[in-house]
Amino acid sequence: MAEKKRFLLRVDQKIYDALEKWADDEFRSVNAQIELIIKKALKESGRLNKIDKEKRD
Secondary structure (H helix, E strand, O other), rough: OOOEEEEOOOOOHHHHHHHHHHHHHHHOHHHHHHHHEEEHHHHHHHHHHHHHHHHHH
């Protein structure tokens, strides 16, 4: 398993509350929900594949 990078993320309370509700609805932590959303956005934009390719080169 790849090592996870830690960083501080500041968000508006309303956004956090919505993320927390969404995560609870899907039985995830807020952290896991944010990671899922970011991964999906990276895949849809084609950027996740570029990162994987650069690591192999």
